[in-house]
Amino acid sequence: MTAAAPSTAKSTAELAAEQAAHWNGPGGQNWLKAQARLDHLMAGITREALALANAQPGETAIDVGCGPGTTTAALAAAVGPEGHVLGVDISRVLIDAAATRRLSNATFVVADAGTHPFEAASVDLIFSRFGVMFFGDPVAAFTNLRRALKPSGRLAFVCWRSARDNPWSRTPVQAAAPFLPPMPRPGPEDPGQFAFGDRARVERILTGAGFSNLAIEPLDVEIWMGRDPADVVANAGRFGPLARPLAEADPAAAAQAKAAIIEALTPHATKDGVSLPGACWLVGATPG
Numbered sequence: 178m179t180a181a182a183p184s185t186a187k188s189t190a191e192l193a194a195e196q197a198a199h200w201n202g203p204g205g206q207n208w209l210k211a212q213a214r215l216d217h218l219m220a221g222i223t224r225e226a227l228a229l230a231n232a233q234p235g236e237t238a239i240d241v242g243c244g245p246g247t248t249t250a251a252l253a254a255a256v257g258p259e260g261h262v263l264g265v266d267i268s269r270v271l272i273d274a275a276a277t278r279r280l281s282n283a284t285f286v287v288a289d290a291g292t293h294p295f296e297a298a299s300v301d302l303i304f305s306r307f308g309v310m311f312f313g314d315p316v317a318a319f320t321n322l323r324r325a326l327k328p329s330g331r332l333a334f335v336c337w338r339s340a341r342d343n344p345w346s347r348t349p350v351q352a353a354a355p356f357l358p359p360m361p362r363p364g365p366e367d368p369g370q371f372a373f374g375d376r377a378r379v380e381r382i383l384t385g386a387g388f389s390n391l392a393i394e395p396l397d398v399e400i401w402m403g404r405d406p407a408d409v410v411a412n413a414g415r416f417g418p419l420a421r422p423l424a425e426a427d428p429a430a431a432a433q434a435k436a437a438i439i440e441a442l443t444p445h446a447t448k449d450g451v452s453l454p455g456a457c458w459l460v461g462a463t464p465g
Contacts, residue, residue: 242308246275291318295325319386339374342456345400352441353434
């Protein structure tokens with residue numbers, strides 16, 4: 178099996194710059210292309226996260242890492258015409274897409290939520306669906322977000338658990354890895370999809386940022402990945418951790434990798450498509 182490339186220690190500024198470059202480039206563009214598919218994949222998780230947030234009529238909220246505005250629209254519907262939602266994302270591509278929703282009680286801004294100068298003690302709810310694992314300095318970022326909350330406010334987000342707990346992501350990568358160039362291996366605390374997999378780390382970050390009353394509960398779901406294994410493979414080449422390695426591999430190696438993915442996923446194919454287990458944390462906290 179091809180070894181993963183080692184991670185090199187980087188400053189928080191370098192990590193933040195890398196995330197901004199990715200989400201303003203191929204990351205944001207590919208997410209937008211895959212939006213309908215990703216919304217389908219995450220539908221059940223989104224319902225659970227929004228239930229945890231429990232946005233109420235008249236409340237104000239910040240949607241961190243709002244992307245093209247799917248969750249912002251849901252929050253805006255919950256807070257109603259007397260409430261307001263601010264969608265924040267570092268990707269201009271995704272914010273431009275979100276703005277086309279023309280929500281009367283929501284606004285969108287291109288910004289790093291970890292450093293943006295939010296009005297202090299101004300919002301009832303800070304929410305995120307998979308948008309908080311990419312901060313270069315998570316303690317400083319959550320400290321900034323806490324300051325935006327009213328004393329009576331609350332934090333609610335969902336994040337992935339570890340890669341080993343998420344076969345929907347791990348299985349294709351492991352199947353393809355022997356045939357592809359080495360894939361970067363993020364450090365245990367580098368920003369990334371599974372950066373909040375360690376519950377103790379999440380607790381440490383939130384406590385260090387001044388949050389209390391932490392509630393971190395596991396959420397286990399089946400992740401719908403595609404209509405059939407070939408459909409999953411086609412989309413793996415467009416978005417996600419395999420997109421770049423498949424593009425950079427020579428055609429024969431890429432074909433072998435795709436065949437290996439199809440073989441690994443075939444046992445999980447049903448008439449309803451391909452599904453594999455996914456694992457998240459549902460996280461709630463209050464300021465102070």
